[in-house]
Amino acid sequence: PTTSSGAAAFYREMLRWAAIWGLDVTLSNVTGQLAAFNLAGPESRDALAALTDIDLRSGPFSYLRVREGEVAGVRAIVMRVVFVGELAYEIHVPAWEGEHVWRTLVKAGARPFGVEAQRLLRLEKGHLIVGHDTDALTYPQEAGLAWAIGKNKRFFIGQRSLRIYAARPTRRTLVGVRWPANFTGKLPEECNLIMREGWIAGRVTSIAPVSTLGYPLGLAFVEADMAAPGTRVEVSLDDGSTSVAEVTALPFYDPEDERQKL
Known part of the structure; x- marks a missing residue:
């Protein structure tokens, strides 16, 4: 179980802006104090339901909601977020309780999956x-x-730049690309260029x-x-x-987001 190392950069930036604006606040980075699963x-809902006092039904705990409660007897923050396109829960507990929660989840039937599997499913x-x-x-x-x-915020960093860009025509778009099923030809690597009439x-x-x-699939920026x-x-x-x-609509999997509505 890990928490993202990317939080360090955000923490430093928040400290910088707090100093620039002269804010009377104290910031503490607690990322390293948490273990995340x-x-x-x-079957993730059924597996977790036996270990928590949180109501996991889709009505009270729908997609993108956050709840606090206990998991395996430990105080936890549980989020209905997903990176792999399936019904999922993100569980955050104190780091010193991480091993206990991990072993309890595995005993309940959970099995570890690797980063490569996660990266494929997110794609x-x-x-x-x-x-x-x-x-x-x-x-x-x-x-x-x-x-x-944030459309209802009076101000956020980058707001002026985004307004300028929003008034301009979009020059490129991130799209899904795919090849036919049972494709046997050569495939590109990441960062290979898309060409049109000799131009990038x-x-x-x-x-x-x-x-x-x-079938093979990917993401690409195109004009x-x-x-x-x-x-x-x-x-x-x-x-x-x-x-x-061939450019295809995103997402490739579960285009109606039915899995997230469970």
Whole structure:
């Protein structure tokens, strides 16, 4: 069980802005004091229900909700969030209780799954990895994240820049790309370029040569007028040859988000 090391950069930035603004606040980074677990899968609710006093029914505890309670006799923060496209819960407990909670979950039937499995399933669900499927020049409208911008906030860092970008035409878009089932040709690597009439039109950001859906798939940035599902794109391979993929709507898996509504 781990918590994200990415929190350190956010903590430093919050300290910097607190100092710049002269805020009378004290910030404490408690990330290292927590152990985190992602319990995911069709039976995750049943497995967790026997170990917690939290009402896990979809009505009281729907997707993106947060609850506090006990898990395996330990005070916990439980979130209905998911990175793998399945019914899932993220469980945060004090770090010194992590091993106890882990062993209890395993005894209840949970099985560990690796980072590669997680990365494949998140890709099938169309979940991007910031800093991997995005770069320092990406803004939310390009990556399908405009919904996450705080529209009712009077101010937030970057607000002015986002307003400027929102008034401009979108130049590139993050899309899903796929190859036919049973495809036997060469496939691109991440960062291989998408070409159009001899010019760079985008790049592959993530690729899965094999998926649980039966066909190779990935994410890619393309020029905005190439983003419609069904558009064929040519990807330049390392050996100079070309692989042709098709733009497809995201997500690849569970497009109606039925698994998240359970």
